[in-house]
Amino acid sequence: MTDTDTRASAAQILRTLVGRDDAEFHDGQFEAISALVDARRRALVVQRTGWGKSAVYFVATLLLRRQGAGPTILVSPLLALMRDQIAAAERAGVRAVAINSTNAHEWDDVRQQLANDEVDVLLVSPERLNNPSFRETQLPELMRRVGMLVVDEAHCISDWGHDFRPDYRRLRDLIAEMPAGVPVLATTATANSRVVQDVAEQLGAVGEVLTIRGPLARASLRLGVLRLPDARTRLGWLLSHLTELPGSGIIYSLTVAGAEDTARLLRDAGHNVRAYTGQTDTGEREESERMLKANEVKALVATSALGMGFDKPDLGFVLHLGAPSSPVAYYQQVGRAGRATANADVLLLPGLEDEAIWTYFATASMPSEARATAVLDALEAHEGPLSTPALESRVDIRRTPLELLLKVLDVDGVVRRVQGGWVATGHPWVYDSDRYERIAAERVAEQQHMIEYERTDGCRMEYLQTSLDDDTAAPCGRCDNCAGAWYPADVLDAAAATASSSLDRVGVPLEPRAQWPTGADRVGVPAKGKIAVSDWMLEGRALARLTDLGWGGTLRAIFAPNAVDAPASPALLAACVRVLGEWPWEERPSAVVSVPSRSRPQLVSSVATGLADAGRLPYLGSLELADGGPTGGPGGNSAYRLGGVWNGFAVSPAVSAALGTLTGPVLLVDDLADSRWTLTVASRLLRQAGAPGVLPFALALRA
Known part of the structure; x- marks a missing residue:
């Protein structure tokens, strides 16, 4: 097939894909298609969101299939992205199917379609490539017949994506084993020069990979940064001005708790929004995506779970409550907006807690x-x-x-x-x-770049482009630094009051443990199976999560590694009393006992005695440390956490004697609940010593 023949056929498919008879290729699109179809090369396409990277692999797939090639394997990282890709494929007449964790009931049908050569594109997640059954029974035959391999969001192959999808790094081995003459395409919108070089090296020998890289400027986006003093003011601003933002959009939060709390606040104020996080049920996420695309909601309040590949061409705005940890991540998320509109608003409301959250996620992974x-x-x-x-x-x-x-x-x-x-x-x-020291150092540098983005007095789009090593960067003429602030900065008094009230909410349930962890016997705990109901703690309460927008900030300061132990402040104690006042227990506690703390004895003692005084309850004292007290630290798994506290406490004779006289449950006070095994073991001891029941209370819940 000549270049002219390829172009004519490709243009016909493109027009079917986009539904326009006058559609033409963007700069670089046909060059990539020709490299794949005519030269059977390996190519890396780095182009801005909305440029049309999916058109390249769908058009190339149909052309290759017409030449007798087998199906394209498309490695795609997110379920939302897969859904959008399948919908786009159908518009172009491409028969696309997926194998992922949500459609196991369809796998037999997919295998039969593949056997019948009725599939043009098979979408798989990078994890699926290492599923033993898929790897051993299906992948060899697929690799024998594969017509093209496409790696979407290919920056994940690089170190930049290390903690997002380590399975992506396995693709370099798969690519090395590809049959000769099978084209390979990698695509991404978020890569600086270091990542481009890294990905190109993993696609093939240096010099063999065709890299097509375009300018990353997004003319439709109007960028801005509004620095406000605290979470109360940021949420007050959102309540004041959400309706003024154009169309429907995405409000990003750095944490699950932040997304859920913000969505609840906005809903309570009458705004039609939904939360969207990695913990949201799959069916609910699909429904939320559909509602946003249909403009049935004003916004989804989301974590990064709603990101790569989500396709709503007319998304009107992206707003961040807290900054992502790098310009790369920020550019990727704001790229959801303005893909097919002349104007879209992008506003960042950074928070004082951002750097602490960045550090937590970077070290945890x-x-x-x-x-x-x-x-x-x-x-x-x-x-x-x-x-x-x-x-x-x-x-x-x-x-x-x-x-x-x-x-x-x-x-x-x-x-x-x-x-x-x-x-x-x-x-x-x-x-x-x-390698890991280098990754850590690069992340610190990226975090500093994000801080500089917030503070720059130059063009914000130009700064993002420069951070991504785009040598076409130039002032955009639209952002707040180029053209002046386009957003209001005021916060309505009523909105600020509503935000304050929401942030001042207290009380997070502490669910009782019902089952001893598997393998507890391996760490010296003679317990297995279900926990005896007679040993259970009742449903408890924590003042707040450490990640909460409201009291979470106060608690993060109290539980910071270098924080000095001190009695609870009057405001903190008053908030704890409110938790008890709103607690829907079946029976009021009749006494208070505390869990001993080696790191925060003054804090725990002051809360226990303060709650006892407020409720006019006797304070029976603290449990005793036994055998040196609990061992281990936060972050371990259930069996080890249980083993660390199993023999760590004892009930003193005085407390035991007092328990036998009670007619109601004991309020058990602790500082920080994480795995809940400390509260579970302490409650078991108190129940066995005669307590009619145990109501656990903790100042903070770790997550």
Whole structure:
């Protein structure tokens, strides 16, 4: 097929895809298609959101299929992105199907369609490529027949995406095993020069990869930064001016609690919004996406779970309550807006807590040498595979970070997922401290760039482009620094009062534990199965989560690593009393007992005695530390956390004697609830010592 023939056929498919008879290719689109179809090359396309990267691989797929090629494998990172890609494929006459965690009931049909050669594009997640069944029974045949491999959001292959999707790093091995002459396309909108070079190297030998990179300026976006003193004022501004923002949009929050609290505040004030986080039910997320696309809601209040690939061409605004940790992440999120409109508003309301949140997420996701070694030792010591729950009972790592660490070790080739769990491969392994130190240093630099973006008096779009190494960067003429502030800065008194009232809400439920953790016997705890109902704590309360927008800020300061122990302030104690006043317990407590604290004894004692005085209840004193008290620290898994507190407490004879005289439950006061095993074990001791019931209260809930 000549270049002229390819262009004519490609243009016809493009016009069907976009639904316009006059549609023409953007600069670089046909060049990429021709490289894939005519030259069977490997290509990297780095273009701004809305440029039409999906058109490249859909058009190329149909052209290759007409030449007798097999289906395209499209590696796509997010379910929302897959849904949009399948819808776009249908418009172009591309038969696209997906295999992911939500459609297992369709897998047999998909396999049959593949066998019948009725699939043009198969969308899979990077994790699916390492599913033992898929990897061993389906992938070899797919790789034998594959017509093209497409890696969407390819920046995740690089170190930048390390903690987002480590499975992406496995793609370099898959690409290296591709049959000769099969084209490979990687696409992204968010990559600086370092990431571009890194991704290109993983696609093939240096010089063999065609890189098509365009300007990243978004002429439709009007950027701005409004610095306000605190969360109360930021939420007050949102209540005052949300209706003035154009169309419908996305309000980003850095935490799940922040998104849920903000959505609740706006709904209570009469705004039609919904929360969208990684903890939102899949069906509810799909419904929220549909409602936003149909302009049935003013906004989704979202975490980064709503990001890459979400396609609403007429999205009118993106607003951030708190800044993402890098210009790369920020550019990716604001790129949701103004994709097919002349104007869209983008406003950042940074928070004082942003840097603390960045640090938490950056350190929580980085694998440590000690943890990695513990996992390898446990796997090597066991004959046969270990499931993740079984492995969790042998190492002091919680489920989510353990799963992430296993993926990292899998990509490094030292563990392998098989039917039944995980095994060690026996390959030698050395902790790559240089690599992780480099990643950490790069993240610190990116955080500083984000702070500089907030503070710059130059063009904001130009700053973002420069941060992404776009040498076409120039003043946009639209942002607040180029053209003056386009947004109001006032906060209505009524809105500020409503925000204050919302932030002052108190009381988070503490659900009782009903089951002892698997593997507790391995850490010296003689307990398994269900917890006896006679040993249960009742449903408790915490003042707030550490991540909450309101009291969370006060509590974060109290529980900061270097904070000095001190009695609770009158305001903090008054808030705790309000929790008790709003607590819908079935029976009022008849006494107060506290959990001993080695790090915050004054704080716990003052809260316990203060609540006893406010409720006119006897304070029976504190539990005693036994055998040196609890061992271990925060962050471990359930079995190890339980083992650390199992023998750590005792009930003194005086407290035991007093318990036998009570007619109602005990209010058990602690400082910080995390795994809830301290409260569970303490409640069990009190129940066995004669307490009719235990109502646990903690100042803070970690998450």
